[in-house]
Amino acid sequence: MPEPIPGTPKPTATPEGTPPMSSTTDPAASADDLADPVCDRCGDPVPGERVIRLSSEPCSALEGRYAAVTKVCCPDCVAAVGMLALEARAHGESE
Numbered sequence: 001m002p003e004p005i006p007g008t009p010k011p012t013a014t015p016e017g018t019p020p021m022s023s024t025t026d027p028a029a030s031a032d033d034l035a036d037p038v039c040d041r042c043g044d045p046v047p048g049e050r051v052i053r054l055s056s057e058p059c060s061a062l063e064g065r066y067a068a069v070t071k072v073c074c075p076d077c078v079a080a081v082g083m084l085a086l087e088a089r090a091h092g093e094s095e
Contacts, residue, residue, distance in 0.1 A: 041077040052078045 036045040052073050058066040078084040 037072045039074040039077055040071040041073055041081075044074055046072065046074045050075055052084070054078065054083060 036047055037051055038044065039046050052075060053070050054073055055068070055070040057063075057068040075084060
C-alpha cells in the first residue's frame with residue numbers, strides 16, 4: 001500500500017462487496033445543520049456562502065479498496081492543498 005501524504009487524513013477503506021459511499025445525497029436536515037459548517041481540514045467554522053466541497057471518487061482499480069468522499073472545506077484550506085488559485089487582476093482593480 002502506498003504511504004499517505006503527511007498531514008492528510010487516512011483513506012476510508014470499503015469492506016469487500018460493499019458499494020462505495022454516495023456523496024450525492026444528504027441526510028435529512030437537523031438542528032446542527034443550521035449552524036455554520038466546520039472545515040474538515042482546519043476545524044474553523046465556514047459561513048455557508050464560503051463553503052467549498054471537495055469530492056474524490058476512486059478509479060475503478062481502487063473502488064473496492066477506497067470509498068468516494070466529500071469534505072467541507074474553507075477557501076483557505078482549499079488554496080493550501082493547491083485546489084484553488086487566485087485570479088490575476090491588475091493592481092487596484094476591484095469587483
